[in-house]
């Protein structure tokens with residue numbers, strides 16, 4: 001039973017305020033959760049409530065969300081049974097009453113929902129992945145590691161937001177992680193030699209100034225080889241262009257040129273044919289559903305096509321995309337939808353329709369590691385949690401190492417076969 005709730009304003013990895021909640025149960029245990037924050041957000045995401053008072057944190061304070069937890073949420077859920085996650089989440093959704101959680105704020109609601117979940121796991125004495133996923137939770141995710149940052153996550157000139165490595169050719173998570181780390185360090189050495197900047201962007205990837213998007217891919221291929229691995233066998237490449245950010249009035253602006261949807265798909269197909277690219281997320285804009293249909297028709301059988309901004313972890317929108325044959329994979333972000341239960345529903349929907357699910361961080365993160373446990377709990381097979389630097393990214397990798405050790409012989413790492421719907 002919930003006996004007390006404390007809510008406070010803390011900071012995320014970009015130094016912006018965010019919401020942290022502690023939930024105390026009558027058994028004496030406490031669950032603490034902190035919510036992340038995106039930059040290249042989808043327009044249909046649940047609303048992140050910010051104060052807008054320019055004199056405090058340039059308007060980014062979250063005191064209203066905190067007040068809503070203390071004055072609206074706490075008095076109503078104190079006394080409730082914390083193990084009834086779904087009941088509590090449903091109550092929070094109804095208490096808010098809006099389609100996009102704009103009354104109380106999705107940051108307020110999610111912080112409470114996550115803290116309820118963590119307190120309950122403590123109460124029953126189970127690790128979070130086991131509490132959420134039951135006895136079948138055992139698949140360690142293939143990490144999609146964002147080692148070159150562009151778009152609005154960095155101050156360089158790359159249009160594509162994320163250039164990721166996918167170490168799928170290994171039999172254990174810890175081996176895949178090690179390979180990723182070695183490639184990251186090799187890439188740093190290569191950049192230094194070329195006198196390119198080795199400062200990192202929001203997700204801990206390097207953010208060098210480069211002439212073309214393709215140059216970033218070439219550098220990564222070199223780094224994979226230099227670290228002693230084989231591109232396209234041990235390690236693959238994934239992209240998240242976050243194309244909504246460079247789409248306006250029907251056109252994509254790529255390397256200074258305005259191109260239409262068909263040219264955009266041609267551009268990706270040429271890259272896919274030339275490099276060992278295994279996944280592209282948000283290749284098209286959320287405002288270009290026809291473009292999404294086109295990229296899906298052309299590339300769905302070759303690579304993982306991940307929908308993020310388009311469907312924003314919202315079961316209703318995911319269903320719409322599925323009906324139109326769009327994508328074959330869904331990005332899963334707790335704070336796009338705003339409760340743990342709805343996130344679990346989105347994952348289930350995804351799996352039931354033979355789509356893969358990629359559990360994801362946000363570009364503004366915290367030390368909270370719930371997504372590591374979430375990915376294992378649902379055996380999703382994939383996690384996207386940034387590069388191999390910055391503590392808030394590493395915290396998730398370290399949590400996954402602990403889980404792999406704890407599961408021991410039971411732990412599975414699917415590697416390439418995690419892309420089961422591509423026929424691997």
Ligand code: PGA
Nearest residue numbers: 038039040041242362363
């Ligand atoms: P965001 O970016 O957290 O800034 O939205 C992550 C992504 O686009 O996947």
Ligand code: ZN
Nearest residue numbers: 240281282308
């Ligand atoms: Zn994305």
